[in-house]
Amino acid sequence: MPNKPPAASPVERTQRRAAGSAKSAQRIVDIVRVSREVFSNRGYEAATTTEIAERLGISEATIFTYFSGKRDLSVRVIKDWYDEIIAHIDDGMPRRQSIRAQFAFVVRSHLQLFLVQGTGMCALVLSEGRAKGKPLVDQLVPLQRRYTAPLMDLFSRGQASGELRSDIPLRLLRSMVYGPMEHILWEAIVAHRPIDIDAAADELIGVLWPMLQAPRAELAALRRMRSRIVAATEEF
Amino acid sequence: MPNKPPAASPVERTQRRAAGSAKSAQRIVDIVRVSREVFSNRGYEAATTTEIAERLGISEATIFTYFSGKRDLSVRVIKDWYDEIIAHIDDGMPRRQSIRAQFAFVVRSHLQLFLVQGTGMCALVLSEGRAKGKPLVDQLVPLQRRYTAPLMDLFSRGQASGELRSDIPLRLLRSMVYGPMEHILWEAIVAHRPIDIDAAADELIGVLWPMLQAPRAELAALRRMRSRIVAATEEF
Amino acid sequence: MPNKPPAASPVERTQRRAAGSAKSAQRIVDIVRVSREVFSNRGYEAATTTEIAERLGISEATIFTYFSGKRDLSVRVIKDWYDEIIAHIDDGMPRRQSIRAQFAFVVRSHLQLFLVQGTGMCALVLSEGRAKGKPLVDQLVPLQRRYTAPLMDLFSRGQASGELRSDIPLRLLRSMVYGPMEHILWEAIVAHRPIDIDAAADELIGVLWPMLQAPRAELAALRRMRSRIVAATEEF
Amino acid sequence: MPNKPPAASPVERTQRRAAGSAKSAQRIVDIVRVSREVFSNRGYEAATTTEIAERLGISEATIFTYFSGKRDLSVRVIKDWYDEIIAHIDDGMPRRQSIRAQFAFVVRSHLQLFLVQGTGMCALVLSEGRAKGKPLVDQLVPLQRRYTAPLMDLFSRGQASGELRSDIPLRLLRSMVYGPMEHILWEAIVAHRPIDIDAAADELIGVLWPMLQAPRAELAALRRMRSRIVAATEEF
DNA sequence: CATGAATGAGACTTCATTCAT
DNA sequence: AATGAATGAAGTCTCATTCAT
Numbered sequence: 001m002p003n004k005p006p007a008a009s010p011v012e013r014t015q016r017r018a019a020g021s022a023k024s025a026q027r028i029v030d031i032v033r034v035s036r037e038v039f040s041n042r043g044y045e046a047a048t049t050t051e052i053a054e055r056l057g058i059s060e061a062t063i064f065t066y067f068s069g070k071r072d073l074s075v076r077v078i079k080d081w082y083d084e085i086i087a088h089i090d091d092g093m094p095r096r097q098s099i100r101a102q103f104a105f106v107v108r109s110h111l112q113l114f115l116v117q118g119t120g121m122c123a124l125v126l127s128e129g130r131a132k133g134k135p136l137v138d139q140l141v142p143l144q145r146r147y148t149a150p151l152m153d154l155f156s157r158g159q160a161s162g163e164l165r166s167d168i169p170l171r172l173l174r175s176m177v178y179g180p181m182e183h184i185l186w187e188a189i190v191a192h193r194p195i196d197i198d199a200a201a202d203e204l205i206g207v208l209w210p211m212l213q214a215p216r217a218e219l220a221a222l223r224r225m226r227s228r229i230v231a232a233t234e235e236f
Numbered sequence: 237m238p239n240k241p242p243a244a245s246p247v248e249r250t251q252r253r254a255a256g257s258a259k260s261a262q263r264i265v266d267i268v269r270v271s272r273e274v275f276s277n278r279g280y281e282a283a284t285t286t287e288i289a290e291r292l293g294i295s296e297a298t299i300f301t302y303f304s305g306k307r308d309l310s311v312r313v314i315k316d317w318y319d320e321i322i323a324h325i326d327d328g329m330p331r332r333q334s335i336r337a338q339f340a341f342v343v344r345s346h347l348q349l350f351l352v353q354g355t356g357m358c359a360l361v362l363s364e365g366r367a368k369g370k371p372l373v374d375q376l377v378p379l380q381r382r383y384t385a386p387l388m389d390l391f392s393r394g395q396a397s398g399e400l401r402s403d404i405p406l407r408l409l410r411s412m413v414y415g416p417m418e419h420i421l422w423e424a425i426v427a428h429r430p431i432d433i434d435a436a437a438d439e440l441i442g443v444l445w446p447m448l449q450a451p452r453a454e455l456a457a458l459r460r461m462r463s464r465i466v467a468a469t470e471e472f
Numbered sequence: 473m474p475n476k477p478p479a480a481s482p483v484e485r486t487q488r489r490a491a492g493s494a495k496s497a498q499r500i501v502d503i504v505r506v507s508r509e510v511f512s513n514r515g516y517e518a519a520t521t522t523e524i525a526e527r528l529g530i531s532e533a534t535i536f537t538y539f540s541g542k543r544d545l546s547v548r549v550i551k552d553w554y555d556e557i558i559a560h561i562d563d564g565m566p567r568r569q570s571i572r573a574q575f576a577f578v579v580r581s582h583l584q585l586f587l588v589q590g591t592g593m594c595a596l597v598l599s600e601g602r603a604k605g606k607p608l609v610d611q612l613v614p615l616q617r618r619y620t621a622p623l624m625d626l627f628s629r630g631q632a633s634g635e636l637r638s639d640i641p642l643r644l645l646r647s648m649v650y651g652p653m654e655h656i657l658w659e660a661i662v663a664h665r666p667i668d669i670d671a672a673a674d675e676l677i678g679v680l681w682p683m684l685q686a687p688r689a690e691l692a693a694l695r696r697m698r699s700r701i702v703a704a705t706e707e708f
Numbered sequence: 709m710p711n712k713p714p715a716a717s718p719v720e721r722t723q724r725r726a727a728g729s730a731k732s733a734q735r736i737v738d739i740v741r742v743s744r745e746v747f748s749n750r751g752y753e754a755a756t757t758t759e760i761a762e763r764l765g766i767s768e769a770t771i772f773t774y775f776s777g778k779r780d781l782s783v784r785v786i787k788d789w790y791d792e793i794i795a796h797i798d799d800g801m802p803r804r805q806s807i808r809a810q811f812a813f814v815v816r817s818h819l820q821l822f823l824v825q826g827t828g829m830c831a832l833v834l835s836e837g838r839a840k841g842k843p844l845v846d847q848l849v850p851l852q853r854r855y856t857a858p859l860m861d862l863f864s865r866g867q868a869s870g871e872l873r874s875d876i877p878l879r880l881l882r883s884m885v886y887g888p889m890e891h892i893l894w895e896a897i898v899a900h901r902p903i904d905i906d907a908a909a910d911e912l913i914g915v916l917w918p919m920l921q922a923p924r925a926e927l928a929a930l931r932r933m934r935s936r937i938v939a940a941t942e943e944f
Numbered sequence: 945c946a947t948g949a950a951t952g953a954g955a956c957t958t959c960a961t962t963c964a965t
Numbered sequence: 966a967a968t969g970a971a972t973g974a975a976g977t978c979t980c981a982t983t984c985a986t
Contacts, residue, residue, distance in 0.1 A: 021969075043363055045281030049956065059972045064957065123362055141426070171423075172416075172439060179419030183411040190377065203408060211447050222458040223446070229465060260945085285981060295947040297983080306981065496966085517753030521960060531968045532960080542960065598831055599751055613898065644911055647891040652880075655887030659879075662849070675880060682931070683919050694930040701937060729948075757977065767951045772978060 028066055030056060036077045040120020044074055074124065075139060081121050082143040085113045089150050099158045100209060106151045107208075108201040110181055115197065119189045122182065148174060155212075164212050176211070180204060264302055266292055272313045276356025280310055280363045310360065311375060317357050318379040321349050325386050335394045336445060342387045343444075344437040346417055351433060355425045358418070384410055391448075400448050412447070416440060500538055502528060508549045512592025516546055516599045546600060547611065553593050554615040557585045561622050571630045572681060578623045579680075580673040582653055587669060591661045594654070620646055627684075636684050648683070652676060736774055738764060744785045748828020752782055782832065783847060789829050790851040793821045797858050807866045808917060814859045815916075816909040818889055823905065827897045830890065856882060863920075872920050884919070888912060 034055050038047045049070055053060040067073040089109055094101055114122065125140060155173055158164030168176075181204065188195040270291045274283045285306060289296040303309040325345055330337055350358065361376065391409050394400030404412075417440065424431040446454055506527045510519045521542060525532040539545040561581055566573055586594065597612060627645050630636030640648075653676065660667040682690055742763045746755045757778055761768040775781040797817055802809055822830065833848060863881055866872030876884075889912065896903040 023970080027970085043281070045279070048954085050954080060956085061958080061972050061974095062970080065971070070956065119362075168443060172420075172443065175416045175419040175423070176443060179415035179417070180408075180411045181415070183415030183418065184408075187407075187411070203405075207404060207408065207412060207447065211443065219455060219458070222455075222462065226458060226461060227442070263945095284979085286979090296981085297947050297949095298945085300982065301946070499966090515753070517751070520958085522958090533962080533968050533970095534966080536961065537966070537968095640915060641911075643895075644888075644892075644915065647888040647895070648915060651887030651889070651891030652883045653887070655883040655890065656880075659883070678935070679876060679880065679884060679919065683915065691927060691930070694927070694934060697934060698930065731949080735949085756975085758975085768977085769951050769953095769979080770949080773950070776978095778977065 024066075027062070031063055031066060031073070032077055032080055035073055036081065036117075036121070039074055039077055039124050040118060043120075043123055047074075049073075078121070078125055078140065079143065081117070082147055085109075086143075086147050088113060089147075093150055099154060099163055100205075102154050103151070103209070103212075104201065104205050106154070107177070107181065107205055108197065110178070111185065111195075111197045111201055114181075114185050115188065115195060119186055122185075148178070151177065158212070173212070177208060180208075260302075263298075267299055267302060267309070268312055268316055271309055272317060272357070275310055275313055275360050276353060279356075279359055283310075285309075314357070314361055314376065315379065317353070318383055321345075322379075322383050324349065325383070329386055335390060335399055336441075338390050339387070339445065339448075340437065340441050342390075343413070343417065343441055344433065346414070347421065347431075347433045347437055350417075350421050351424070351431060355422060358421075384414065387413065394448070409448070413444060416444075496538075499534075503535060503538060503545070504548055504552055507545055508553060508593070511546055511549055511596050512589060515592075515595055519546075521545075546596065550593070550597055550600065550612070551615065553589070554619055557581075558615075558619050560585060561619070565622055571626060571635055572677075574626050575623070575681070575684075576673065576677050578626075579649070579653065579677055580669065582650070583657065583667075583669045583673055586653075586657050587660070587667065591658065594657075620650065623649065630684070645684070649680060652680075732774075735770070739771055739774060739781070740785055740788055743781055744789065744825075744829070747782055747785055747832050748826055751828075751831060755782075757781075786829070786833055786848065787851065789825070790855055793817075794851075794855050796821060797855070801858055807862060807871055808913075810862050811859070811917070811920075812909065812913050814862070815885070815889065815913055816905065818886070819893065819903075819905045819909055822889075822893050823896065823903060827894055830893075856886070859885065866920070881920070885916060888916075 031052070035047075035052050038052050038055065041047075042051075047070075049060050049063055052073075053063055063073070067076065089106060092105060092109065094105055152170055152174065155164060155170055159166045184195075184200060184204070187193075267288070271283075271288050274288050274291065277283075278287075283306075285296050285299055288309075289299055299309065303312065325342060328341060328345065330341055388406055388410065391400060391406055395402045420431070420436060420440070423429075449457065503524070507519075507524050510524050510527065513519075514523075519542075521532050521535055524545075525535055535545070539548065561578060564577060564581065566577055600612065624642055624646065627636060627642055631638045656667070656672060656676070659665075685693065739760070743755075743760050746760050746763065749755075750759075755778075757768050757771055760781075761771055771781070775784065797814060800813060800817065802813055860878055860882065863872060863878055867874045892903075892908060892912070895901075
């Protein structure tokens with residue numbers, strides 16, 4: 001089930017004092033929740049521990065009791081966010097249904113999850129990617145990978161079964177799927193225009209799906225021929 | 237040609253004193269040039285007026301003689317950057333050639349321009365889009381629109397002429413083109429992997445173009461092409 | 473012998489609750505022992521109750537159950553240290569032997585004790601001597617006096633018996649003995665140069681002893697010594 | 709002449725902005741002067757930039773305009789202090805007079821200079837010697853060496869000319885001279901007892917000078933004999 | 945026009961200490 | 966007796982911005 005408290009999953013190593021009790025766990029959850037809001041509204045640099053503490057009605061010092069610094073806190077926020085959306089995809093994926101249905105589920109979920117949180121989290125991840133020392137990236141890349149894994153697996157299986165075309169590398173497929181989604185979300189956010197997620201998802205799938213399918217024979221052959229000729233003419 | 241002084245085009249509105257002399261104009265150009273470097277290397281928050289001044293070998297105070305603040309300066313940097321890439325597209329667009337050729341030019345240009353400047357400018361724009369008082373967005377959206385205008389016009393004409401399918405709204409087309417490009421660029425940046433722009437462009441166009449064409453039109457076009465080639469080969 | 477639990481000697485005045493049980497006494501001993509390490513490694517200000525608690529594997533709060541504050545704790549550390557070295561001198565002083573032998577013992581002991589503990593404790597004492605409310609000094613001076621007492625007594629008796637010159641005040645003698653020792657130790661510490669304590673002690677005594685003797689007395693003593701040795705060698 | 713502004717001597721490298729004008733130079737002098745007071749009253753850790761700024765009636769930020777941090781400031785304070793006392797010795801040394809007169813001058817100067825500033829500066833140097841990264845020591849040791857150089861040169865020449873005994877290494881001589889002086893000063897400080905510098909100097913010289921002179925022949929021979937015999941007896 | 949100088953405001957972080965349990 | 970949890974107070978340092986010259 002989605003939205004189960006993700007704070008419980010990884011053992012706390014970053015905080016200063018061990019957190020065994022329920023009270024501690026709740027504190028951590030609260031801090032992470034509020035921090036997510038602040039980080040995603042303001043961005044890493046502009047977010048302040050002062051604001052986080054104020055919103056929680058606690059002392060700033062308390063935050064540093066549980067997290068060893070602002071950077072540490074932001075890492076935790078990002079991790080939890082990823083954990084949530086990964087869990088959501090994992091739990092809801094209709095594995096028994098068709099590839100198209102599963103694909104549609106991922107698209108719809110992505111749009112939903114990212115629209116709810118705004119682009120704030122994207123921007124946070126984005127800005128953290130350029131942190132001075134790059135241990136951040138090392139922690140982020142696996143998460144990113146885990147997140148896109150279900151869809152990539154799906155595509156992989158589809159290609160193996162012949163249902164999906166194999167002449168496009170998975171890497172490009174990923175960009176062709178996630179790229180437009182992010183673009184659509186970004187436009188919706190900056191324009192303050194509410195978005196009909198189901199409609200947008202359908203529309204998007206309507207465009208993407210034909211692209212993913214194995215093309216019919218003649219079309220495929222013609223396309224291959226064209227590519228070869230273009231290549232040949234470019235040799236001069 | 238790109239790199240013509242973009243400072244000349246828009247009237248200076250942000251600076252406090254009118255800049256009549258050539259010397260002043262040069263100062264502004266220098267400040268903006270260096271600021272672009274710093275902002276795109278460090279991001280908005282981490283960039284400092286100190287560094288900008290140091291790189292220029294001038295006093296920090298001088299910057300404030302020409303710009304009313306850091307925010308103001310960053311707006312100018314963004315605007316000039318947009319002016320540059322818009323000019324680049326405008327100047328180089330092969331208007332006499334086929335729609336496909338024009339489309340390919342835009343894709344290649346985008347990848348080039350954004351990769352050269354790093355994602356720094358993207359991130360800057362992104363972070364500025366979130367500034368508290370958000371008059372920024374109001375200034376940014378038109379720029380974005382002007383930037384994508386040439387491609388949108390192209391698509392528009394293609395749809396009118398029947399060369400491109402009309403069952404996809406332009407808005408979605410834009411996301412389908414710019415979204416994947418940004419995703420590809422982003423991946424290249426975070427992975428520190430150098431990217432073969434021409435190859436990436438060809439690959440992307442290879443996937444996108446068929447999608448853009450009218451379903452019937454593609455088949456028809458390919459058949460026409462084959463016929464012409466066969467005819468051509470028979471001329472020997 | 474040194475290292476007998478010094479906690480037993482002075483009555484606990486600083487702690488909040490009387491420490492009657494053996495368990496409590498052990499706690500105090502442990503805290504003081506670890507605190508000495510931390511204080512002498514880090515200095516008063518840089519030492520933290522956090523580190524002391526961590527090294528002991530107890531809660532910080534527990535420390536405050538036994539000591540009313542950091543300052544209080546440091547005072548106790550200093551006192552116990554003095555108690556130890558005073559006991560060491562007291563126990564080992566070869567009272568039956570010559571004044572010179574006793575003098576040599578004190579010198580050697582001082583060099584040993586202070587080198588082993590590093591300059592950490594010296595620096596601690598030094599820094600505490602400067603605390604704002606300066607009741608510290610009042611507690612330190614008597615300790616210092618007790619520590620140097622054995623040597624001062626020795627000198628006193630030596631002057632009375634005519635073995636040591638009487639034209640130098642005791643106060644100056646003390647500076648002439650402890651001053652060079654501290655200087656030597658300090659040099660060894662900052663240069664990270666290991667020091668041969670016995671060699672250094674002999675060297676120092678070799679210079680100091682003639683200075684201490686009555687000018688006539690030294691010559692007389694040396695002549696007597698030669699006579700006795702000559703006599704002794706003739707017994708064969 | 710002593711007490712000439714030492715701030716002028718080394719080129720400023722540590723501060724952020726170049727300091728060419730007289731105003732800047734004065735600021736730096738003021739900050740260093742007040743910082744010396746605060747550092748020597750409180751010690752490095754307990755001294756605060758807040759107090760320094762308050763005493764000067766300026767903003768804390770101003771301090772950081774001229775010095776890149778607290779550590780940097782303390783280094784400067786120490787350096788200037790050394791420069792002052794080195795200059796004092798250098799300028800006043802009665803090079804035409806007897807070795808004894810020169811020796812007396814150094815002793816008197818040392819007592820004077822260190823008493824004026826209290827033990828604060830000694831303690832500061834002492835505590836800085838244990839700074840985490842040890843670039844501090846690297847800067848301090850040469851200063852220390854420069855400071856003791858005049859006296860060491862003097863001793864060296866005295867030994868060469870036969871006026872001073874040569875059987876004591878210079879290193880030990882240094883400890884025998886500076887050690888007692890520091891001890892005397894320290895006692896005077898902690899006891900809040902005013903000290904008659906000239907009397908103390910005369911007393912000290914009276915004890916030290918005979919020790920430094922070449923001993924008369926018989927005494928020397930007897931001492932040597934004694935040393936050899938002691939060594940021989942210890943071989944068992 | 946340019947800038948040297950100064951700073952207010954605020955950031956993150958540390959740590960000794962308290963208190964209910 | 967012991968401690969988990971919380972925090973007030975303070976510390977160092979940064980930086981955009983102002984202003985007299």
